[in-house]
Amino acid sequence: MNPDGRGIMKAYTYIEKGRFGWTEKPKPALENPHDAIVRVTLGSICTSDLHIKHGSVPRAVPGITVGHEMVGVVEQVGKEVRTVRPGDRVTVNVETFCGECFFCRHGYVNNCTDPDGGWALGCRIDGGQTEYVRVPFADQGLDRIPDSVTDEQALFVGDVLATGFWAARISEIREEDTVLVLGAGPTGICTLLCVMLKRPRQIIVCEKSLERIRFVREHYPDVCVVEPEHCREFVMARSEHGGADVVLEVAGTDDTFRMAWECARPNATVTVVALYDRPQVLPLPDMYGKNLTFKTGGVDGCDCAEILRLIEEGKIDTTPLITHRFPLERIEEAYHIFENKLDGVIKVAIENK
Numbered sequence: 001m002n003p004d005g006r007g008i009m010k011a012y013t014y015i016e017k018g019r020f021g022w023t024e025k026p027k028p029a030l031e032n033p034h035d036a037i038v039r040v041t042l043g044s045i046c047t048s049d050l051h052i053k054h055g056s057v058p059r060a061v062p063g064i065t066v067g068h069e070m071v072g073v074v075e076q077v078g079k080e081v082r083t084v085r086p087g088d089r090v091t092v093n094v095e096t097f098c099g100e101c102f103f104c105r106h107g108y109v110n111n112c113t114d115p116d117g118g119w120a121l122g123c124r125i126d127g128g129q130t131e132y133v134r135v136p137f138a139d140q141g142l143d144r145i146p147d148s149v150t151d152e153q154a155l156f157v158g159d160v161l162a163t164g165f166w167a168a169r170i171s172e173i174r175e176e177d178t179v180l181v182l183g184a185g186p187t188g189i190c191t192l193l194c195v196m197l198k199r200p201r202q203i204i205v206c207e208k209s210l211e212r213i214r215f216v217r218e219h220y221p222d223v224c225v226v227e228p229e230h231c232r233e234f235v236m237a238r239s240e241h242g243g244a245d246v247v248l249e250v251a252g253t254d255d256t257f258r259m260a261w262e263c264a265r266p267n268a269t270v271t272v273v274a275l276y277d278r279p280q281v282l283p284l285p286d287m288y289g290k291n292l293t294f295k296t297g298g299v300d301g302c303d304c305a306e307i308l309r310l311i312e313e314g315k316i317d318t319t320p321l322i323t324h325r326f327p328l329e330r331i332e333e334a335y336h337i338f339e340n341k342l343d344g345v346i347k348v349a350i351e352n353k
């Protein structure tokens with residue numbers, strides 16, 4: 001116990017650029033009537049956690065507990081919280097949003113103007129790679145998990161699956177379309193699953209890792225898979241109008257931005273989900289006359305209730321992505337495997353007893 005009577009917990013923390021480590025912190029308390037305290041039961045590691053570690057998220061605050069992909073059980077709620085109660089199993093949304101500002105009212109919750117709005121958890125305020133987390137605006141940030149849905153089934157709802165769902169939603173996919181998804185990492189596969197819900201005529205996934213190509217072929221046999229060096233000719237040979245009708249760029253490498261618009265047919269939609277390490281060139285003279293529509297990333301994570309319903313109905317299953325499981329106290333090993341893409345890892349689950 002610490003001096004004000006709260007328990008102490010171990011929290012995996014952003015110490016400084018290049019270094020995460022364990023620290024001891026008091027168990028979080030309610031700070032605002034809209035807050036909830038959630039006991040984390042299952043968490044994960046996201047590529048964005050690695051971006052923080054590598055110093056490429058300037059707004060990340062040294063000393064914060066990292067982790068923004070998690071599910072848990074509500075332990076305590078502030079007096080203004082209406083939608084969840086202590087004891088509820090919940091998904092935690094990566095984004096904090098007030099629900100009332102201009103952007104929230106239009107569904108653009110990523111741009112919520114509250115000081116805590118947007119991606120705050122595990123970046124600017126303490127996150128979930130620990131035992132307990134304080135969630136601001138709990139009515140917006142938490143969604144009840146249906147009884148028939150397990151923690152593992154719900155684990156990615158608040159972040160990587162929300163991203164795939166949002167990307168498929170804004171891409172305006174129609175049934176006659178050929179859809180190209182660049183990248184079959186965790187976000188690419190979540191995007192693929194949500195594109196599949198739109199039932200386009202044909203889906204092509206471009207991926208360079210042989211392990212991930214095998215994963216896609218094994219789990220989604222109706223999807224065509226191609227390696228980057230053959231992607232353009234493959235797409236051209238399989239589309240009637242000089243390219244894919246919709247391209248979703250989820251790879252984020254130095255070559256894939258160009259590949260995305262080169263593989264798109266005239267008047268196509270190109271949705272950029274990827275977070276690049278460096279600026280990309282938009283060579284407008286080269287694409288003049290192609291009349292493309294570009295949409296860019298930063299998930300609006302406000303569809304979690306609908307995603308949970310689709311999981312409950314058996315229409316989305318992300319459990320095959322969980323290739324590794326570790327208890328919280330061994331999270332450093334989990335980071336090592338995830339960061340170095342060892343042992344065929346796609347996603348890790350971090351279990352909290």
Ligand SMILES: [Zn+2]
Binds near residue numbers: 047048049069159160
């Ligand atoms: Zn994330």
Ligand SMILES: [Zn+2]
Binds near residue numbers: 098099101104105113
């Ligand atoms: Zn807002």
